[in-house]
Amino acid sequence: MMDLPIKFLEKMKLLLGSEFDDFMSSYDAPRVYGLRINPLKLSVSEWREISPMKDRVKPIPWTKDGLYYTEEDRPGRHPHYNAGLYYIQEPSAMLPVELLDVQPGNRVLDLCAAPGGKSTQIAGKLMGEGVIVSNDNAFERTKALAKNIELAGVRNAVILNEEPAKLAEVFAEWFDRILVDAPCSGEGMFRKDENMAASWEKHSVVKCSIMQKDILAHAAAMLAPGGRLVYSTCTFSPEENESQIAAFLAEHPEFYIEPVLPPGGITQGRQDWIDEETAAKLEPDRAESLSGTVRLWPHLLEGEGHYAAVLRRRGERSRDASIAVSAAGYPLGDKRANAKRPVKLRGASAKAQRTSKQAVTEADPKESWEAFAEKELALDRSELGEPVAFGSIVYLQPQGLPSLNGLKIVRAGWLVGEAKKGRFAPSQALAMGLKREEAIRSLNWSPDAEALNRYLKGETLFINQEDIALADGAEPKGYVLVCADGYPVGWAKYVDGMLKNELASGWRRI
C-alpha cells in the first residue's frame, strides 16, 4: 500500500463517500501504460503492420491514436521511439487535446506545455497546417519540450519560455484554441510517481489554485472570439477544478462551458463540489453547467485521473488581411516589415547569436539554407514557413505570427540547421521532420539491424555504397538521411565507404 498524505485521504473520504473504498483499491491495482501514435508519421494501422507490440496493445477509448501497452514491451527502447512514431503518455492525459477540437490551420497555444505530451498531440491534429505556440515558464523544462516536439517531426511550432502575462501583451485575442494544462497538486499522479505524494503538501492546493487563476485570466485574453479553451489538471481537488472554473465563469461573462458528453467510464464534473462563496457569485444555470466538465477517476477507468473543462468564448473571430505579417513580424506593407527585430533567445539559439557577433559570417545563413535545400532535399518549400536566421541558426517560421519582439524564444520555428564556415549543417530537427523521400540520399535499416543499433549509439560505420538509396543524378558522397523501417532517425555523412555519424549528441543511446 502506498504512503499517502493523511490530509489527502481524509478529504477524499469526505468527497467520495461510499465510493472511497473503490477509489482506494485503485492504488493496489497495477499502473496502466499508454502510448499515442504520431499521425505526422503514420496511422495506427500502419504502425500495427510494423510493430512487434501489435498483438499486445489495446485501444484507449477516448483517443483515436492512443493505445494501452504492457510494461514488458518497453516501447521507449525500440528504434520506432527514436523515429518519433509514438509518444509515451499517461492514458487519461490524452483526453484534453481530444476535447480541444483542433483543426488543421488553427492557431493553437499550449500555455503550460513542458515536457510536450499534449503539444505533440496538438501538432498531430494540425497536420502541419496553422501554428502551435508551445510555452512553458520553466526554462529547464523547455529543453525536454523542444526535444519532444522535434522528435515528433513537428514543422510548425514556435517554442517560448514566458510568463502568460507577457504573452498576452503580444497575442491579444490571437488564438483559435488554447490549452491550459495547469500546474497542479498532482493528486492523480500519486500511483505513477510516489514523489508527487511526498511533495503534495509543498505544492499545496491553495498555492496551485492561485497560480491557476492567474494563468487562466491571461489565457482568456489571448483567445479570439468564438475560440475554445480547454482547462485540465491531473488532480482531484475541487478547488483546482470545478471551483476554479466556476470562479473563472463568474469573472468572465463572455465565456461559457461547452458540455462534454462523457464517453464510457468518464464521469461528469461535480457542480455540488463548488465552494459556497464562489457558487454565490454565479447564476444557477451557469453553476449547473459545471456538470458539463469531466472527471477521469482511476477506479472507474484505466487511467491515473484527470479533470477537463471546455470553455467557449462568445462571438466570432474576424480575420482580417492585416494579420499577414512579414518575417520581421510586422504587418505586410508596414515600413518596419523588413526591419531586424530584437529578440531574446534561450539556450542553443542564444549561443549561436553570440558567436555570430564575434565571427564574420561569410554567407547569409538563409542563403546557405536555400542552397542546401535546393541541392540536398526534394522538399516543396512553398508550403513551409519563412526562413529566419538568428545568428548562424536558421528556422522556418510559421507565417502570420505577430512580432515576437521582447519574448524569450526557445525555437523561432522549425530549426533546420546552422550555417558554419560557408557550409550548411542540417539539424536533427530537420531530419526528424522530413520524410525519407524528401532527402536525395537515404539509408534504411530494419529496427533489429546491428548497424542501426550502432548508429543510434553514435558510432562511425563502414557500409556498401549500394546500400544508399539515391535520387536521380545524386552522387553517393554527402549527407545521408538514416532511417529505421523507412522513418528518419538522424543524419550521417557518407564518403568512400565510411558513414560518419551526425546524430546529435543528446539524441544518442547510452
Ligand SMILES: C[S@@+](CC[C@H](N)C(=O)[O-])C[C@H]1O[C@@H](n2cnc3c(N)ncnc32)[C@H](O)[C@@H]1O
Ligand atoms: C502539468 S505540467 C504540463 C504537462 C504538459 N502539458 C504535457 O502534456 O506534457 C504543467 C507545466 O506548467 C508549467 N508552468 C507552471 N507555472 C506556469 C506559468 N505561470 N506559465 C506557464 N507555464 C507554467 C510547469 O513548468 C509545468 O511544465
